[in-house]
Each structure stands twice: as structure tokens, then as C-alpha cells.
Amino acid sequence: MAGLELHGVRKAFKGVQVLDGVDLTVAPREFIAFLGPSGSGKSTLLRIIAGLETADDGEVILEGRRIDTLPPGDRGVAMVFQHYALYPHMSVRENMAFGLKNARVPKPEIDGLIEDAARVLEINELLDRKPGQLSGGQRQRVAIGRAIVKKPKLFLLDEPLSNLDAALRLRTRVELAQLRQRVDAGVIMVTHDQAEAMTLADRIVVFNDRRIQQVAPPMEIYSRPANTFVARFVGSPAMTIIPGKLQNGSGHAAVRLGDGALIETAISRDGLPPGERIEIGLRPESVRVTRDGDVATTTAKVVLVERLGERSLVYAQLKDGTEITAEDSGLSTARSGDEIGLKIDGAAAHLFGADGTGYHRQDA
Amino acid sequence: MAASIQRGRLPWWGWIGLVVGAAIMAAPLVWTLLLSLKNNAELVGNSGAALSGPYTLENYVAILGNDRTLRWLLNSVIVSLGTTVGVLVLCSLAGYGFARLDFPFRRTLFTLVLLGLAIPSQAVILPQHQLFATLGLHNSYPGLILPGLITSFGVFFMTTYMRAIPKELDEAAMLDGASRFTIFWKVILPLTVPAQSTLAVFTFLGSWNDYWWPLISATRSDMYTLTVGLASSQMNYAQTSGLGFLMAQAVFASIPIFVVYVIFQKQIVRAMAGTAVR
Numbered sequence: 061m062a063g064l065e066l067h068g069v070r071k072a073f074k075g076v077q078v079l080d081g082v083d084l085t086v087a088p089r090e091f092i093a094f095l096g097p098s099g100s101g102k103s104t105l106l107r108i109i110a111g112l113e114t115a116d117d118g119e120v121i122l123e124g125r126r127i128d129t130l131p132p133g134d135r136g137v138a139m140v141f142q143h144y145a146l147y148p149h150m151s152v153r154e155n156m157a158f159g160l161k162n163a164r165v166p167k168p169e170i171d172g173l174i175e176d177a178a179r180v181l182e183i184n185e186l187l188d189r190k191p192g193q194l195s196g197g198q199r200q201r202v203a204i205g206r207a208i209v210k211k212p213k214l215f216l217l218d219e220p221l222s223n224l225d226a227a228l229r230l231r232t233r234v235e236l237a238q239l240r241q242r243v244d245a246g247v248i249m250v251t252h253d254q255a256e257a258m259t260l261a262d263r264i265v266v267f268n269d270r271r272i273q274q275v276a277p278p279m280e281i282y283s284r285p286a287n288t289f290v291a292r293f294v295g296s297p298a299m300t301i302i303p304g305k306l307q308n309g310s311g312h313a314a315v316r317l318g319d320g321a322l323i324e325t326a327i328s329r330d331g332l333p334p335g336e337r338i339e340i341g342l343r344p345e346s347v348r349v350t351r352d353g354d355v356a357t358t359t360a361k362v363v364l365v366e367r368l369g370e371r372s373l374v375y376a377q378l379k380d381g382t383e384i385t386a387e388d389s390g391l392s393t394a395r396s397g398d399e400i401g402l403k404i405d406g407a408a409a410h411l412f413g414a415d416g417t418g419y420h421r422q423d424a
Numbered sequence: 425m426a427a428s429i430q431r432g433r434l435p436w437w438g439w440i441g442l443v444v445g446a447a448i449m450a451a452p453l454v455w456t457l458l459l460s461l462k463n464n465a466e467l468v469g470n471s472g473a474a475l476s477g478p479y480t481l482e483n484y485v486a487i488l489g490n491d492r493t494l495r496w497l498l499n500s501v502i503v504s505l506g507t508t509v510g511v512l513v514l515c516s517l518a519g520y521g522f523a524r525l526d527f528p529f530r531r532t533l534f535t536l537v538l539l540g541l542a543i544p545s546q547a548v549i550l551p552q553h554q555l556f557a558t559l560g561l562h563n564s565y566p567g568l569i570l571p572g573l574i575t576s577f578g579v580f581f582m583t584t585y586m587r588a589i590p591k592e593l594d595e596a597a598m599l600d601g602a603s604r605f606t607i608f609w610k611v612i613l614p615l616t617v618p619a620q621s622t623l624a625v626f627t628f629l630g631s632w633n634d635y636w637w638p639l640i641s642a643t644r645s646d647m648y649t650l651t652v653g654l655a656s657s658q659m660n661y662a663q664t665s666g667l668g669f670l671m672a673q674a675v676f677a678s679i680p681i682f683v684v685y686v687i688f689q690k691q692i693v694r695a696m697a698g699t700a701v702r
Contacts, residue, residue: 112595133601145592149614158610159600210600 062121063088063246064109064214069118071104078104080270082118086248091240093257094250096267097293103218105267106250110139110216123213133162138207139216143223144199146191146206153187156206163210173209180242181205197228201235208243217249221256233259254294258282266290287416291341297373299341300384301412306338313411315340318380321358326407326421333413341418342384346408349374349388349400356401360384362394376400460484460675464666471667483672493673495646496653501680502565503638503649504631507572511627512620514573519582519616520608524594534583540576545636553640563647568638572631578623585619586612618691625688632681650677 064086071079079101086092094102107113109120111132120128127135146155153174160170178184181201191199200220207215220236221229237260240247251257257264258278266273266281274286285291291299304315307322313329315338316322323340332338350356360376372392375385386402394400411419434442459471461479487493521527522534552571561567589612597607638649648656654673685692
């Protein structure tokens, strides 16, 4: 039995469609990340699952039971809010007990659940403090604790790390990864931070323009993006996507770029859309700045060099003005305005049809 | 550095100004207190006798022995507390409704509430009097309390305060299985305590000092509030009871106000400074 099923979920706000027929199946105990830009509908979908918004159409089913007709408190889900939403006038203990009291759980049992959660989250010392007396990280733990004690079937995390500073975010990310091992429930996390999604999730659901663009494990999202949006959105820096002409022939596809360079890909010619118009996608690591003795695929003019320590990113322009991002060693000597040679690894290239659909080599 | 330390300090002439100002403000109060502590006979023809002893508590003893004054005090307490509790309940509920619930004509109704701020109570006194007369509510506690419960300011104040409370708290409570009433009672209401205490203090003071409506509604002396009762004393009994007794009544009437002020000083100052919200 699936953990969570969404069937044809639609939602509009004042005539503006926010979600347009979303279908998704989540396995029990699976960690799912909803990834997408602001306004893509990911938070709205999370709120529909939680019961904080009502879908205009569609069904939400959790462990075989339809829940979209139930009030939020009866759905068996717990949510950690972006700004924690701890009750400021209650102590940490009271915050954690509030939901259990509403569910009429006996007091000794409430005390036991709180003690257990507090021990796991290392917040035993904070139980009698008010949220105002806690740091951001401690509030985050309390918010998670408040969700854990309810023993939900599904945890919903709404950008849980966005309010933490960089160092704490990394630490909390690790703690979240550990946490999911301890709880017997699925997790859905909304984020616009791809590093968070890539690190924590079993599968990533990429949202854009009211729809799910792709559902896949992190590395598949990275190496086999379903379309140009996913290709550009996941990966930093973004994939370079250049228009080209598909060359006639059989076997693997070859694409000629605007500056005349020919790239032999490892993607089968069969299955590609008809016509010669195509776009080729290149991750920076598949475009290397040539050194002495290397054979260059093409040449480009350096616009900017971003030195990251162990490697450098070279932002350059091809002869026809197309922008491309290449990688060089950390000790790159390239400077802005230099003419450089680029060696493009065609075997790592991706192709995209006119409608944006992605085509990849079989073993990628 | 020196300038920043100096900034918080008052120069000597500032202190003198404050002392003189405080003396001017306090003088009538001290004068009233001194007069209330003098034998009435000594004050006849020379109120300046209050500046020297002997002082006595006989006027206060007389007040406490006077059933009528105690009755007025009781009336004032009942009316002021009743009005305050009623205003808090109604304004909290209305504030929550306007701030959180979605219902037809919400904006229109709130605009009407705001318009109410512009209507002085004197403008509606005649129809109000007529209405209460028709309902037979004059000379009764409901008659004295009910008009005070209609406060546009209170509704506006509580609505504004509740709107500033993050909706995420309501949502967290919904996910915690709380009913709408539980959310109001256990989550939102406790967070409005600062606003409620400010509203309570102003409502209590306003009701305690109200003279206009009790004068119209309470025509039987046993239903007078302290303000109306004392005013009637001045007109009818000043010559016979004496200045000392009159001033003792004034001091006596001020004691509850003084107590409220001492307890809620912080809220009053904060409200006056316009920072009551948050």
C-alpha cells in the first residue's frame, strides 16, 4: 500500500491556477522533497495535504484512507512550519503537549512521549522555557519535537532550514537525515534549496508552472533531467543549453552548434524528434578549458572567471555570441577577454526537443 | 561617547521645570486631601485652615457610615467592572471575527465599525434614552452598562492587534487538532493580554469617570454612580455637610482609580506612548 497518493489535485486562487492536475504516489517512509521556484505551487500542495488549503478538485489518500475531506487535526499528519509557529505563551513542554491534549491522550502518556522526543532531540533542558528564550536552532528542534510526539503517518516540512544561518543549516540538515531514520513515517519537505533536496530526499519532485515536471531520485534528476526547466533548475551553476542543428545519419546523434562546432553525443538517433532543430545541454564539468596538447572542440572568449578553490568556473562566449559555462582547474590562468579553447565531452551531453523534452544516453 | 551618556540625562533647568510642573499638578490634589482631613466647622469662612492641623479622619468615618455613598460606590464598581468585562469579551470576539474569519460583508461591517469612531456619544443620546425608556432599562444596572459595551475603538483595537498575530499559529493549532474555539481561547486570546489590559484600563477609567449617561439613565438616587451621586451632593448638601466632607468624598471616589493606575501603570504609559501593539 502506498503511503500517500495524490490524484488530479487542482487549485486556483481568485481565478489564477496554482496547481493543475497533480498526480503523485509516495511510498511509506519515503523522504520526498518538493523542489521548485517561488510560486510554482509546491507550498500550496503541501498545505492541501495538511488540510490548510482545500483543493478545488482531486483526492488526497494517506495509507488507503481519503483525507482531503477531513479537518487538519484528523489527517494523521504533522507539520513543521517555516517560522516554527511555536505558541509563544506556552513553555516548550506545553507546546509539545498541546496537540496530544486536544487528542485527549492521558497525561502520563503525554509526559512519556515528550520525554522521549526531548531526549532524541536533546532539548530536555529546555522543556520549561518559553520559545522566546530559545535560539533559532533550538526553536527548530522544538518544532520538530512537537511534530514527533504526535506520531504522525506523514511529516510535512515547509522550508524547515530557511531561517537558519549557514552553519546551523548544515548541522540541522544532518540531524534531519538522522531523524528520518528514527521515525516510522514518510516525510515531505518543501524547499527551494536544491542542495537540501539532493542531500536529504529519496526522491525529488520538481515543480514549475503549476505542474510536476519530474519525479525521480536526486542523481537521476541531475543526470537525466526530464526537460529544459529541470536541467536548468537543478545543478549549480546551471546547465548550458545551446540551440544547434541535428546532423543527418544513424547511430548516435551529432549536433552542429551555431559557431560551427560539431558535437558527437552518446544519445541514440532513434527516438529523437523529427526535424533538425534541437538544443544541446552541457553541464560545466563536461566543458573543459583546453591545455597544451588538448584538441579543442571550439573556441570562446572569457567573460568571467569564478575561482572556487579546487576548481574554477569560466563563463565565456562562443563566436556566435552564445554563452557557455566551462570548468577549469583551481589554478586556471584564464582571464577576462582571453581567447580559450574548449573541449566538449559529447558523451555527457543532453539533448532537448523543441517542446523542451530531454533525451539522454541510455546508461546515464 | 560623552555625548551619548549625556543624552539620557536631564539638565538642571529641566529638573526644575519638571518639579514645578509636578507641583502645579499635585497642588490641587494635595489641597483636596488636606481639606478632606479637616473638621468642617473649622473650614467655614476660612478654607486656608487646611494648611495647619489638627487633622482628623472624621469625614472619612462619616462617609463609611453613610449608606448612600457606599451604595454609589457599589454602583460604580458594578457598572465599571461590568462594562470592562463586557467590552473585553465582545471586543475580543469581534476582533477575532474581523481578523480571522471569512464571512459575507466583513469589510462593510468593519467599515461601519470604523465609522462609529467618528460619531460622538452625545449625538445619539436622545434615541438611546428613548430606546432604554421603551425597554424599561433606566434605573437598572443593564441600563447603565449596556451603552458602554458599544465601543468602536475597542473592536478596532482588538482587530488590529489580532491581525498582527501570525496566522501560522492558528494553522499549527489546527494541525494540533484544536477546534476554532480552542484556537481562540488557548492560542490567540492569551497572546492579546497586553492589548486586553490596555483596553481594560481605559474602559474602566472611562466608565468610572462617566457622568453623562448615568446622569440621564439613573434618576433614582439609589442607582446613582459615584460621579452622579457626588455631584448631587455638591448641589444639595454642600452647605450643610461642609467642605471637608465634600473633599473626603472626592478623595474616596478617586481611590479605585488610583489603585487601577498603580497596578496598570505600565500599560497606561505604553498605550499613551502609542506602542500598545507588541
